[in-house]
């Protein structure tokens with residue numbers, strides 16, 4: 199049971215699944231797993247509508263991050279994460295999923311239409327993903343030095359590939375240092391932009407905030423500048439040099455450093471990237487591995503091609519993450535299903 203009422207969405211119990219209910223009742227319940235997905239700045243930029251036996255996923259562009267994410271690339275990646283959570287929940291409750299991405303060409307906000315397909319028993323792998331949903335969080339604490347087992351690395355690569363993306367492990371001191379330098383340069387460029395700082399500050403909330411979105415102070419790294427600097431400081435001062443130095447070290451020395459990418463760039467690829475991200479994060483969590491993000495060089499236009507070059511595999515890098523073992527962290531707030539559900543039709 200969560201003590202923070204803004205986190206009550208995490209208290210989802212399987213026993214409440216309406217086994218005897220209609221398909222619409224079941225889908226509404228399964229959305230409780232979808233809303234636990236990660237999203238950029240915890241904007242939760244999704245809306246859902248139940249239509250008969252289908253549920254539709256919509257982009258909520260009122261929650262766009264216009265400076266950090268001007269093309270809504272990460273907004274769609276975040277929605278892709280919610281979609282993967284929904285599919286995993288459908289599998290767990292004994293069905294195949296039927297999912298159509300961008301089913302109406304004239305409606306770019308309608309991202310997916312999903313229904314429960316034939317009955318089917320979940321595999322052990324699918325069950326492990328489901329069990330990891332309530333245990334997954336973005337963990338910004340320092341990780342221990344222990345490296346990730348080779349077998350797990352291969353499985354994470356496979357998890358991304360199954361959803362149409364690729365995952366590149368950045369190994370070797372030279373490659374790591376190059377990516378760490380790009381992360382630091384991304385920090386410097388972003389923090390020098392006051393509009394970036396204003397946008398970030400708007401989504402960072404004190405721990406006693408009533409908000410059911412955004413990033414609470416407690417989710418920052420304990421030793422992080424951002425955890426002690428309030429929104430006023432962030433809005434006012436360029437903390438780029440400090441952030442760059444800290445994140446450079448974190449990138450260079452994390453047990454696992456990965457780039458997740460896709461062959462193409464555009465809405466379909468972003469939805470694939472989101473599903474791949476969520477699947478990879480859940481697979482990692484099933485083996486007690488945490489993750490956090492270092493996307494600065496991908497969000498910075500001039501640096502993204504350099505990340506692509508470093509991966510040396512063609513295609514488009516979408517996210518940079520570090521992986522490893524570390525202390526437990528608390529969940530962050532979520533809006534409830536009722537708050538993201540459009541009236542049924």
Ligand SMILES: Cc1cc2nc3c(=O)[nH]c(=O)nc-3n(C[C@H](O)[C@H](O)[C@H](O)COP(=O)(O)O)c2cc1C
Pocket residue numbers: 234235236237238239240272273275276279334335336337338412413490491492493494529530
């Ligand atoms: C597409 C995407 C991009 C993200 N980028 C960052 C990032 O650059 N830095 C960061 O600290 N967290 C990043 N996050 C993590 C979110 O801040 C996090 O998912 C959100 O605050 C909710 O917290 P939770 O993951 O612990 O549930 C990103 C998440 C997603 C899905």
